[in-house]
Amino acid sequence: MEEIIPSLKGMLKDATNIKSDATRFEITITVLTKIKGNVADPDEILVMLKMFGGLKEDVPMEININNDTQIIELKFQTEEDFKKIQKIMETIWDDAVDMLEQASQGDFSRIKNIPKIDD
């Protein structure tokens, strides 16, 4: 794993396309790599936002996942919630890889800040 960590940020950016629609409070993640099976489950999206995005609380959102098109839609009720997640999504891949890199070097400080996750 250590060998590939440095290239993960670029790989994740190449493998996904994130778009935001501020008028409709929507964020779409398109997964560009061909996935066997489900692209994601709604619970996994929430875990990802908490684990790598630092989301502390439950944010109401509608999650639609199309496994054929590999498009994940996140719809929010308020602008505040939309902006909160939009900000997280701007750096989430970098944050995830940084966290992984730190942890693989024995630095678990960021992991300790992860809120309770239902695994």
Added chain:
Amino acid sequence: MTDPNALENNPFKELGEIPENKYDNGYTLNSTYITVRDGVKIAATICLPKGLSPNDKIPTLLTQTRYWRAMELRIPFRWLFDSMITNAPNPEIVTSRGYSLIYTDVRGTGASSGTRIIPFSEEEVKDGSDIVDWIITQPWSDGNVVSKGISYTGTTAELFSGNNHQAIKAVMPGHGFWDPYTDVAFPGGCYDHAFMQMWSFLGKNLDLNSPKVFSQIMPEVWLFVKGVKAVSSDMDLKLLQDAITQHKSNLYVYEHTVKRDFRDDKLPDGTIFDDLSIFARKEKIESSKVPILAWCSWYDSGYGDAIINRFMNLSNPTIAILGDWTHGAGLPANQFYPDRTIVTPKPRDRINAWLNFFDKCVYGDGIQGKIIYYYTLAEEKWKKSRVWPPKGHSYQKWYFSENYSLTREEPATDVGADNYKINFRTTTGRNNRWWALLGLPITYYNRNKIDEKLLCYTSQPFGADTEITGQIILCLYLASTHEDGAIFAYFEDVDEKGNVTYVTDGEFRLIHRKVLSTEPPYKILIPYHSYNKEDAAPLVPGEITEVKFGLHATSVLIKKGHRIKIAIAGADKDTFIRYPKEGRPTITISRNKEFPSYIKLPIITKE
């Protein structure tokens, strides 16, 4: 890390040059269930070289694990990799060298069905044979199977050979035990509480497909692993769920060993520790005549001793290797060179060397006889020998003497003893040879400070370079204020500046002190203690008794001008159970004419 410039006798070089790849297009990854004789479904992940033509027939490298053969990744990492193989060897290297690679979850674990009462059960071993039957009927199989692994998978590889299946051509146990009682669970009769508890905790969570366990013991893994990888045909995950339900009936070694003491204590299925061992299956393994490459490190738990015991006791053609890295060779561990950060050889070079060994056994004449390669610490050189102990071996006694010294002269006076009140806060921490089994680094640093709490005896500077290779024997004439207790003895090198470097250690629970003159279950070079209930006896408070035991094997050069030191403790609180459970004994170590406590060093004299 071995010195990268130590080329002479280097086993990784002697296994030959790396040949050109047979396949260069990556590999395919599939999974399936293999149903064994009693209906248990063994989950298997199969890696084949891409570009394999229907006419190509290739050998198989099999690894049977209890730690998930493959992992389902969390998003977003799952969007990059379909799954991740849990264990080495690296499928890209293995398949490019022209082997198919199969990982299985042993019964009762991962995505396999069944339950497990004990590890390495007879049923688990027999599964290996059924898996081989399946492999050799596959269209890509050439009918040859080899097996390798590290730690648990190393042991499954070694036991696999005992199936006596004609398709099995070679096995490679890395960092595995020979005698699970002394090598891992009860070294010297002292219960390795830390490892046994953590290992069982890890196993239980893995078997229930709970990744939460990683957040506590391997947080970096928790970040990207969601669970065990289901078999690809199990689209609705029903078979995986059924398997996990069956795993709920599993039993774990901690639960049924923590309140035990003796080698002959029964496990839940009526077996004893010895039944899980390699030595109890010696006859089967030998009759297979399968070549074995066994490798480990001097610093890894009691598994360095396991290499030597295996080398001395198994008649199979054998290459044995003892280096200076951590469990599984993930990190360097040479205590003389704490600043080294990269392990040598690099994993890729090591795997290629292993494949050269398999090539010899599958395509060539195999290997002849037995040879052991061992790395001498501080000298930083590889040595090799066809016999153990190596030629030039003799013992040299060093006596405990006044002013906490070690001398070559036997005590001449009738009096002489030192008292030591056991300090139960003494610890080697969590980066010692026992915690290393969980993949942690090995760092016995700052021994000077730790030794201040211990009873230490130090020699004068050595007049010449002296190689010590083998198991040091410690003989103490001691009395205690209590009926139970343990000795933890550290053998150390002291340089001209007074810096103390850990070399090896040994631990021993005093109730097991009876040295038997009967034949041990396998050949050993240290005093034979049965660790059986009938041979155990409490100490008689105040009465001097002989306590003689072996330290873990090592090979080290004590350089001219350096001194040797033996540091004695009565506890290692973060690893072993406390003996006795209550009270704080004072021990008295005699060092006089009648009771001359000493250490016996296995010296190698160059011819």
